[in-house]
Amino acid sequence: MSPTLRVAVIGAGRMGADHIQRLHHRISGAEVAAVVDIDEARANAAIAGIEGAVALTDAQAALDSPDVDALLIATPGFLHHDILLKALERDIPILCEKPLTPDAASSWEIVQAEAKLGRKRIQVGFMRRYDAEYAQLRALVAGGELGELLMLHHQHRNPDTPAGFTNEMLINDSVVHEFDAIRFFTNEEITSVQVRLGKATKNAPAGQHDPQHVLIETESGVLADVEIYVNALFGYEVATQASFETGIVSIGNDSGPYVRTAGKWGGNVTPGFEERFGAAYDTEIQAWVDAAAKGELGGPSAWDGYATAACCEAGVEAQRTGQKVAVKLNAKPSLYS
Numbered sequence: 001m002s003p004t005l006r007v008a009v010i011g012a013g014r015m016g017a018d019h020i021q022r023l024h025h026r027i028s029g030a031e032v033a034a035v036v037d038i039d040e041a042r043a044n045a046a047i048a049g050i051e052g053a054v055a056l057t058d059a060q061a062a063l064d065s066p067d068v069d070a071l072l073i074a075t076p077g078f079l080h081h082d083i084l085l086k087a088l089e090r091d092i093p094i095l096c097e098k099p100l101t102p103d104a105a106s107s108w109e110i111v112q113a114e115a116k117l118g119r120k121r122i123q124v125g126f127m128r129r130y131d132a133e134y135a136q137l138r139a140l141v142a143g144g145e146l147g148e149l150l151m152l153h154h155q156h157r158n159p160d161t162p163a164g165f166t167n168e169m170l171i172n173d174s175v176v177h178e179f180d181a182i183r184f185f186t187n188e189e190i191t192s193v194q195v196r197l198g199k200a201t202k203n204a205p206a207g208q209h210d211p212q213h214v215l216i217e218t219e220s221g222v223l224a225d226v227e228i229y230v231n232a233l234f235g236y237e238v239a240t241q242a243s244f245e246t247g248i249v250s251i252g253n254d255s256g257p258y259v260r261t262a263g264k265w266g267g268n269v270t271p272g273f274e275e276r277f278g279a280a281y282d283t284e285i286q287a288w289v290d291a292a293a294k295g296e297l298g299g300p301s302a303w304d305g306y307a308t309a310a311c312c313e314a315g316v317e318a319q320r321t322g323q324k325v326a327v328k329l330n331a332k333p334s335l336y337s
């Protein structure tokens with residue numbers, strides 16, 4: 001393998017294009033070797049100014065190339081399964097944007113394939129784990145200086161949603177991040193999910209009930225709730241308040257500068273996820289590249305992708321039935337212990 005990790009990025013849409021720029025400008029130890037997109041013009045546009053990178057329209061061509069030694073998958077989730085299996089066969093480091101796959105059964109196939117390979121090759125793009133405040137809250141839980149963690153209150157608010165964003169996507173595309181965050185903070189699996197639908201905004205597209213209140217329980221009985229509100233208009237906010245036995249911790253609130261002028265005070269609302277988590281994406285990809293150079297990946301694993309897919313399935317059933325739905329997981333392979 002070349003000392004520089006030569007990455008093929010599959011999918012040059014919103015997230016893929018962002019990762020391509022990140023790899024090219026800000027990440028050390030890696031370069032963009034190829035960009036694959038079924039939209040040839042998009043693939044060509046994505047490699048503009050990146051010397052040596054090639055534009056392709058078929059992921060298999062990237063997998064077959066001797067000039068590629070790692071894969072970053074940023075196609076829509078329903079395409080992840082097949083390319084993951086092929087990349088595991090080639091036994092190369094993979095960064096797969098969330099979701100690992102769209103359902104628990106197909107995610108379990110990926111877990112089994114990686115377990116059979118016998119080493120971790122897949123990191124899933126749960127970038128919040130690389131946000132500095134997320135890491136600090138996790139350390140406070142693990143350190144125990146505030147006593148036991150009792151409850152987590154999450155706010156996940158977006159200004160609006162792209163065309164085609166369905167009611168199920170509030171769980172599968174949005175709350176999936178909180179499922180992973182809760183598992184990350186507590187180091188426990190989620191055991192049940194309930195979704196309550198209350199008064200809805202008139203600003204949501206037809207078919208979306210917005211906001212929704214998601215109630216989550218972990219193995220030790222930590223209760224978490226998520227306000228998922230994806231047509232909140234005002235801007236973007238992803239925040240958490242954690243209640244411990246001897247203290248309350250808040251993370252993710254807007255940061256300064258706060259300005260007082262002309263009889264008013266305030267600051268700016270974060271416009272979107274790229275601004276809120278830009279630094280976390282950089283840290284995430286750098287960690288992946290650094291680990292790949294040493295031969296074994298850390299970070300959110302295929303198991304984490306599988307477990308969150310199971311939470312999403314329970315969440316969508318809970319959304320539909322109004323019931324508290326148990327999250328059922330297969331036994332964890334020793335690779336992920």
Ligand SMILES: NC(=O)c1ccc[n+]([C@@H]2O[C@H](COP(=O)([O-])OP(=O)(O)OC[C@H]3O[C@@H](n4cnc5c(N)ncnc54)[C@H](O)[C@@H]3O)[C@@H](O)[C@H]2O)c1
Binds near residue numbers: 010038097098099126
């Ligand atoms: N971690 C995060 O915060 C975050 C944020 C946004 C999106 N995502 C995830 O990133 C992934 C991509 O999302 P997006 O918003 O960039 O989507 P997008 O629709 O903007 O981009 C997807 C790209 O994949 C290309 N594509 C489709 N089929 C292909 C194929 N067979 N081969 C190669 N390319 C193909 C499309 O032409 C498009 O350019 C999804 O899994 C999504 O859930 C993660």
